[in-house]
Amino acid sequence: MERRHGLTLIVVLLLVSVLASAAGAKVKLQFMGWEASPLETQSVMQGLELFMKQNPDVEVEYIAGRWAEHHTKLLTMMAGGAAPDVFFMGAEPFYRDFQKRGVLYDITSLFDSELELDEFIPLDQEKMLINGHIYGISSCIVCPVLYYNKNMFDEAGLPYPPHNPDQAWTWDEFLNVAKKLTLEKGGRTTQFGAYGFEGYWWPMVWSNQGEIFTEDYSRCILADDANAQEALQKQLDLRLVHGVAPDSSYMENIGMSAAQMLQTGRVAMLVDGSWALQELSQMDFPVGVAPLPVFKVPATSGTAHLHSIWKGTKHPEPAWRLVKFLSSKEYQIDLVRSGLWMPNRTEMYSENGIKEWLDPMVYPPGFEEVIPFFTKYARPHPGIMVPKEAWDVLSEELDYFWHDNQDLDQVLKRLTKRVNDILAAEAK
Numbered sequence: 001m002e003r004r005h006g007l008t009l010i011v012v013l014l015l016v017s018v019l020a021s022a023a024g025a026k027v028k029l030q031f032m033g034w035e036a037s038p039l040e041t042q043s044v045m046q047g048l049e050l051f052m053k054q055n056p057d058v059e060v061e062y063i064a065g066r067w068a069e070h071h072t073k074l075l076t077m078m079a080g081g082a083a084p085d086v087f088f089m090g091a092e093p094f095y096r097d098f099q100k101r102g103v104l105y106d107i108t109s110l111f112d113s114e115l116e117l118d119e120f121i122p123l124d125q126e127k128m129l130i131n132g133h134i135y136g137i138s139s140c141i142v143c144p145v146l147y148y149n150k151n152m153f154d155e156a157g158l159p160y161p162p163h164n165p166d167q168a169w170t171w172d173e174f175l176n177v178a179k180k181l182t183l184e185k186g187g188r189t190t191q192f193g194a195y196g197f198e199g200y201w202w203p204m205v206w207s208n209q210g211e212i213f214t215e216d217y218s219r220c221i222l223a224d225d226a227n228a229q230e231a232l233q234k235q236l237d238l239r240l241v242h243g244v245a246p247d248s249s250y251m252e253n254i255g256m257s258a259a260q261m262l263q264t265g266r267v268a269m270l271v272d273g274s275w276a277l278q279e280l281s282q283m284d285f286p287v288g289v290a291p292l293p294v295f296k297v298p299a300t301s302g303t304a305h306l307h308s309i310w311k312g313t314k315h316p317e318p319a320w321r322l323v324k325f326l327s328s329k330e331y332q333i334d335l336v337r338s339g340l341w342m343p344n345r346t347e348m349y350s351e352n353g354i355k356e357w358l359d360p361m362v363y364p365p366g367f368e369e370v371i372p373f374f375t376k377y378a379r380p381h382p383g384i385m386v387p388k389e390a391w392d393v394l395s396e397e398l399d400y401f402w403h404d405n406q407d408l409d410q411v412l413k414r415l416t417k418r419v420n421d422i423l424a425a426e427a428k
Contacts, residue, residue, distance in 0.1 A: 027318045028059045030084035032074070033305075034067040037278065039338055047331040051322060058318045071098075078103050081312060085319045086326075089136050089308040091127055092383035093391045098308070104135040105309035110320045111137070115327075123302040123378045124344045136306030137327040140341035142275045143300045143378050144200040145370070146293070150286040152191075152268040156180055161269075161290035163369035165298040165377055171234065174269075174293035178244040181268035193244035196258060196271030197235040198402050200301075202382055205231045208295035212394075217385045218423055220394070223409075223416040231295060233408060236401065247403070259283065274374070277339035281362040288364050291373040300373055303381035304341070333357050342374050349375055390422045 031048070035041045041064050048060045063084065065073065071094050077083040089095050089104070098104050111134045117125050124138040146161060153160055158177055161169055169177070178193025197204065205212060210228030213220055222228050238245040251261065262270045263283045271292065280287045291298055307326045309319045325331055329348055335341040336348070339362040347353050349371065358367065383391040397415035400406040 026057055026059050027315050028061065029086060029315060029318055029322060030061050030063065031086045031322065032063040032065065032070070032084040033088040034070045035064045036067070036275065037340060039278065040335060040340055043334045043338070046334065047326070050330065051325045054325075055318070055321055058321065060322065074098075075101075075103075078310065078312065083310045083312060085313040085315055086307060086309055086322050088139075088305045090305050091138075091303045092381045093386070093388035095127075095136060095306055095308075095384065096130060097388050099130050099135045103311050105311045105313065105316060105319070106133055106135060107137070107309060107320060107323065108133045110324075114324060119346055120327075120344055121346055121349065121375055123375075123380060127302070127380050127384055128306065136308035137323055138304065138306050138344045139326060140304045140332055140335065140344050141302045141374060141378070142273045142304045142342060143302045143374050144203055144271055144292065145274050145300070145373070146290045147262060147270045147272060147276065147280060148288045148290065149262050149265060149268055150288050152181060152265055153288075160288055160366075161293075163290055163366035165291040165294075165370070165373040168291040168298055169293045171293050171295050175238070175242065175244070178238070178269065179242060182244045189243065189246070191265060192246050192267045194238060194269040194271070195245050195261065195267040197238060197245070198248070200271050200273075201232060201235055201398070203292055203299045203301050204235055204295065206299035206301075206379065207231065207292065207297055209297060212382050213386065217382075218427060220390070220416045220419040220423070223412040229408060229412065232398075232401070234295075262287070274342050275340050277362065281339050281364075286364070289367055289370055291370060291377075298373065298377040300378045301381045302374065302378040303384060304344075329353075338362060386419075387422060387426050390419045390426075393418045393422065 033044065044064075045062060048062055052058060052060060070088065071090060074083060074087060089098060120128070120138060121141070123141060128134050128136060128138055148161060150160065158180060174194075181191065181193040182189060183191040202212060205228045208227045208231035210225045210231055212222055212228065239247060246267070251258065254266070256264070256266065258270055258272055259276060259279050261267045262280070263285050277287075277289065292300060307323045309316065309323055313319050327344065329343075329345050332341060332343065333356065336343050336357040337359045343349060343353075343357065348357065354368065354371065394415055397411055397418065401408050401411045
């Protein structure tokens with residue numbers, strides 16, 4: 001019955017669209033996003049020009065704001081009945097939160113009539129589905145990786161990290177290299193071996209076969225998982241025990257971004273999102289990309305925004321056409337070529353598909369071997385799957401471990417209780 005109702009809705013929407021086109025009416029859609037980089041906005045605008053050329057009955061106005069304000073502004077506009085028809089929707093931690101508020105258009109029937117889940121890589125399938133329904137289509141994926149300054153490795157006479165995730169450095173191998181790349185002068189560290197793990201700690205928990213939540217995300221289990229605790233402690237030990245990583249305040253004191261620290265030789269290896277390659281590839285130094293080091297199994301996490309339709313839109317069928325286009329290869333390929341995004345479409349990871357976007361001026365030699373790290377070993381960012389409040393508490397409490405020297409056991413007990421109280425209340 002539900003499926004038949006969905007198909008009836010599709011027919012009605014298409015009929016409305018056909019009648020509007022026949023009458024010569026041009027539908028105006030508002031599309032709101034945020035600017036991750038000027039190049040991204042430029043590519044979005046170029047993509048919209050193509051969409052409007054292919055859909056002459058639709059005019060799209062793009063509004064680019066700031067990430068920090070985007071979701072709050074959306075909620076305000078929705079409450080006032082004046083939200084954009086289509087918008088960027090942060091996967092973590094907003095997509096599921098907005099769905100629970102009942103403000104996202106359920107596009108499941110529309111999706112099923114024109115697309116297949118298998119057209120998307122497994123990570124994105126899991127990201128999009130909420131209780132078997134779809135309220136937004138993934139734009140792309142982004143995952144933490146290990147960047148390195150090749151000049152620093154060459155000067156030290158050290159081999160580069162392996163590209164193939166199945167041959168990635170063990171944690172001990174990585175630590176040994178990080179020690180060799182950490183230099184002191186006059187009692188002060190002038191060059192650090194690595195930076196960034198504390199900001200992307202969860203893949204290393206998974207790599208050590210630890211877990212943050214139960215499989216159904218109903219409970220946080222960090223306080224009970226010895227493997228997770230070991231991974232957290234070893235990441236902090238990089239800085240406090242081994243001295244191969246700086247504190248986050250180091251960047252603030254020297255006035256540099258993480259990318260600039262890698263470029264100028266302040267750090268030799270950097271954990272950052274795959275999107276950082278766009279900036280790093282334009283800097284004047286040879287950058288390399290490798291999988292994260294491994295405790296027991298290769299692991300990384302994937303996220304990135306989705307495109308969703310406001311439930312209150314007056315133009316659901318043209319809005320659907322836009323959302324479908326925004327998930328297409330022809331829309332995303334320029335942003336993938338630039339190093340800002342990684343593809344969401346299965347076909348783009350085929351041998352011929354990779355050749356279409358892997359620009360050797362952007363992607364370093366050996367990057368082809370890194371690709372399985374995204375398709376085979378990436379899990380959804382844990383913040384996607386739990387309420388925003390729960391992930392905020394988790395991050396807040398772990399800051400006491402990273403930066404206030406609080407005992408890990410005590411932090412995790414406190415953290416677990418607070419997070420599980422939120423999850424229990426959410427389940428009621």
